[in-house]
Amino acid sequence: xxxxxxxxxxxxxxxxxxxxxxxxxxxxxxxxxxxxxxxxxxxxxxxxxxxxxxxxxxxxxxxxxxxxxxxxxxxxxxxxxxxxxxxxxxxxxxxxxxxxxxxxxxxxxxxxxxxxxxxxxxxxxxxxxxxxxxxxxxxxxxxxxxxxxxxxxxxxxxxxxxxxxxxxxxxxxxxxxxxxxxxxxx
Numbered sequence: 001x002x003x004x005x006x007x008x009x010x011x012x013x014x015x016x017x018x019x020x021x022x023x024x025x026x027x028x029x030x031x032x033x034x035x036x037x038x039x040x041x042x043x044x045x046x047x048x049x050x051x052x053x054x055x056x057x058x059x060x061x062x063x064x065x066x067x068x069x070x071x072x073x074x075x076x077x078x079x080x081x082x083x084x085x086x087x088x089x090x091x092x093x094x095x096x097x098x099x100x101x102x103x104x105x106x107x108x109x110x111x112x113x114x115x116x117x118x119x120x121x122x123x124x125x126x127x128x129x130x131x132x133x134x135x136x137x138x139x140x141x142x143x144x145x146x147x148x149x150x151x152x153x154x155x156x157x158x159x160x161x162x163x164x165x166x167x168x169x170x171x172x173x174x175x176x177x178x179x180x181x182x183x184x185x186x
Contacts, residue, residue: 020178021059021067025074028055032075033082047152050123054164056095057102057115057122061168062175065103072099086137094129101125115168119161124153 031052040047052075060068072095080088102122105113113121127149135141 016178017063017067020175021063021070024055024059024063024067025071028052028071028075029078031055032078036083047127047149047156050126050156050160051163053098053119053122053126054160054167056099057118057160057164058168058171060099060103061106062172065099068099068103072096086133089133089137090130093133094126097129097132098122098126114161115165116158116161119159119164120154120157123157123160124150127153 029052031054035048035051038049056068056071056075059071073092076088076092076095079091099122102118102125105118105121131142131146131149
């Protein structure tokens, strides 16, 4: 009887994680859509705030890599549906490289690299991934925009890392309560 209760509890927790990751996917896509409505601050393609990365970073730390990977893939598919093939490949390559860097930094240095440092590294990795795709698509290196992407990555990564730093305690509490099934405490 105890084994059956443990299995039921494990399945229940897995179901809650899947449902929560669905909410995170919807949130990341909604934020990504809202970002697309913001006019460019700098007339360089590829520079966006990257606020949806906050959702991916949180999902990585709270639910794990497979769930964060799912969000990254859903965001790329959303880019395909709303902005076309080039945006899909830009989002996919940038998102995967960003996720890898973020996962490595979270795993290797939980205390030595700040959330802001991880946000900046993640944004720069995303921009490098996009630059790689642009180079492949165009058939030539476009390093002339690399300095702008680097500066944009530093600024936007600083902002997303800072937002993540201040929202993660609240999100952790909310997620923990949701996974326990205690919605009234949220």
